Amino acid sequence: MTGPEECPPLDDIDRVLVRELVADGRATLAQLAATAGLSVSAVQSRVRRLESRGVVTGYTARINPESVGNMLSAFVAITPLDPSQPDDAPARLEHIPEIESCYSVAGEDSYVLLVHVASARALEGLLQRIRTAADVKTRSTIILHKFYSDRRYIPE
Amino acid sequence: MTGPEECPPLDDIDRVLVRELVADGRATLAQLAATAGLSVSAVQSRVRRLESRGVVTGYTARINPESVGNMLSAFVAITPLDPSQPDDAPARLEHIPEIESCYSVAGEDSYVLLVHVASARALEGLLQRIRTAADVKTRSTIILHKFYSDRRYIPE
DNA sequence: ATTGAAAGAGCTACCGC
DNA sequence: GCGGTAGCTCTTTCAAT
Numbered sequence: 001m002t003g004p005e006e007c008p009p010l011d012d013i014d015r016v017l018v019r020e021l022v023a024d025g026r027a028t029l030a031q032l033a034a035t036a037g038l039s040v041s042a043v044q045s046r047v048r049r050l051e052s053r054g055v056v057t058g059y060t061a062r063i064n065p066e067s068v069g070n071m072l073s074a075f076v077a078i079t080p081l082d083p084s085q086p087d088d089a090p091a092r093l094e095h096i097p098e099i100e101s102c103y104s105v106a107g108e109d110s111y112v113l114l115v116h117v118a119s120a121r122a123l124e125g126l127l128q129r130i131r132t133a134a135d136v137k138t139r140s141t142i143i144l145h146k147f148y149s150d151r152r153y154i155p156e
Numbered sequence: 157m158t159g160p161e162e163c164p165p166l167d168d169i170d171r172v173l174v175r176e177l178v179a180d181g182r183a184t185l186a187q188l189a190a191t192a193g194l195s196v197s198a199v200q201s202r203v204r205r206l207e208s209r210g211v212v213t214g215y216t217a218r219i220n221p222e223s224v225g226n227m228l229s230a231f232v233a234i235t236p237l238d239p240s241q242p243d244d245a246p247a248r249l250e251h252i253p254e255i256e257s258c259y260s261v262a263g264e265d266s267y268v269l270l271v272h273v274a275s276a277r278a279l280e281g282l283l284q285r286i287r288t289a290a291d292v293k294t295r296s297t298i299i300l301h302k303f304y305s306d307r308r309y310i311p312e
Numbered sequence: 313a314t315t316g317a318a319a320g321a322g323c324t325a326c327c328g329c
Numbered sequence: 330g331c332g333g334t335a336g337c338t339c340t341t342t343c344a345a346t
Contacts, residue, residue, distance in 0.1 A: 007223060018219060025181040025215035028322060039332045044324075046330090055223040059181035060216060060306060063174060067163060067211040069311045075231075075261070075268065090303040101305035105231070107297040112231065116309055141263040147246040149257035150216060153272055155225045184339060198314050200340075315346080322339070329331080 007053055013038065015154050017046055018055065022152045025059040062150055070116035072123055073143040077109035078136040089134040096133070098126050109139060163209055169194065171310050173202055174211065178308040181215040218306055226272035228279055229299040233265035234292040245290040252289070254282050265295060 010018070016036050020027050033043045050056045065073060080087050089111055090102045101114040113130070117123045127138050166174070172192050176183050189199045206212045221229060236243050245267055246258045257270040269286070273279045283294050 010224065015224070018217070018224065021217035022219060023216070025217045029324095030322070040323085041325095041333075042331050053223070054220055056217045057220055058218040060179070060218055060308075061174070061177035061181045061212045062214040062216055063178060063308060063310075064210055064213055067209070068166065068171070068174065070309065073259075094304065097307070097309040099304075100307050100309070102303040103229075103305075104300045104303065105297045106300055111303075112297070112299075114305075118311060141261045141268070143268075144260045144262055147258040147260065147267075148250065148255075149259075149270075151253070151256050152216075152219060152221075153226065153253040153256070154219075155274060185341095186339065195315050196340080197316080197342090201313075313346100315344105317344095318342090320339105320341075322337105324335100324337080326335090327333090329333105 010055065014046060014050060015156055017043065018050065019154050021056060022154070065116045069118050071118055072120060073114070073116050073146070074123060075141040075143070076113040076115055076127065076130065077139040078111045078113065078130065078134065079109045081135050081137055085135065089136055092134045093130060096126070096129060166211065170202060170206060171312055173199065174206065175310050177212060178310070221272045225274050227274055228276060229270070229272050229302070230279060231297040231299065232269040232271055232283065232286065233295040234267045234269065234286065234290065235265045237291050237293055241291065245292055248290045249286060252282070252285060
């Protein structure tokens with residue numbers, strides 16, 4: 001799991017492996033070998049290759065934010081207040097742990113963040129920290145319900 | 157990994173385990189035991205409990221969408237065209253694999269989707285499918301760059 | 313709840329193809 | 330690149346505390 005390297009396109013077997021690892025990040029090499037119709041050794045070297053090429057960038061546990069006390073989630077769209085200043089908002093926000101994701105976007109705003117907090121009160125404090133840390137204005141969209149997330153589409 | 161059950165609050169050791177499993181979804185029980193300062197067996201029963209309580213809802217491989225051919229990502233905000241109709245848009249969109257996440261939100265629109273597609277041409281087709289499947293209008297925000305994502309904040 | 317130990321399953325490195 | 334074996338690690342289960 002070092003850095004992304006060369007990237008010749010994935011073959012069908014690679015896609016099978018990626019799909020299964022997305023569905024179950026703890027799938028054993030034996031399981032993967034069974035669905036791919038290959039030996040454990042062959043699957044192991046393919047998975048290593050997918051990791052070293054940066055196709056698979058890591059493994060993680062999916063958690064329910066509410067179960068760890070984050071009762072409120074929101075999208076926060078941000079726009080720099082002073083367009084003449086160098087815009088390094090993502091770097092200036094990276095230390096804030098409540099921010100799950102940070103995207104730059106083409107639209108009304110410059111960036112969109114996905115944040116998780118304990119309460120409305122906590123969101124108020126977070127927005128203040130975001131504004132002062134990055135010198136931006138914020139526009140928040142409260143998430144009422146997560147129907148599904150973390151699905152992954154592997155084409156072909 | 158059956159259904160969420162009772163949920164007495166997490167103690168400090170549980171939070172340590174959850175943090176490590178989020179950072180490395182394939183961490184072994186031995187690794188977890190080392191950082192938690194417990195025996196392997198004790199860690200195993202705690203992890204099983206976190207799973208059965210729905211704190212940890214599963215494990216997944218993180219993948220780079222571009223490396224599997226999804227070169228374009230976007231937020232798609234949708235709003236039902238006919239407010240008098242029953243609104244079951246999320247269910248009517250669930251079969252579309254390009255949709256990674258679906259949230260209902262409090263704001264200008266009813267729902268926000270995160271989608272991944274191969275190209276602008278593919279996005280055009282996807283938007284048509286979304287509109288006809290759910291009888292909604294769409295407002296898309298193209299993602300230019302993902303600075304970070306999939307971070308998880310475990311409070312305390 | 314936690315521990316320790318024993319048995320089974322999985323991972324890794326190496327070798328021949 | 331694929332398959333197979335050997336050695337080691339990890340997981341699982343269980344009795345005991």
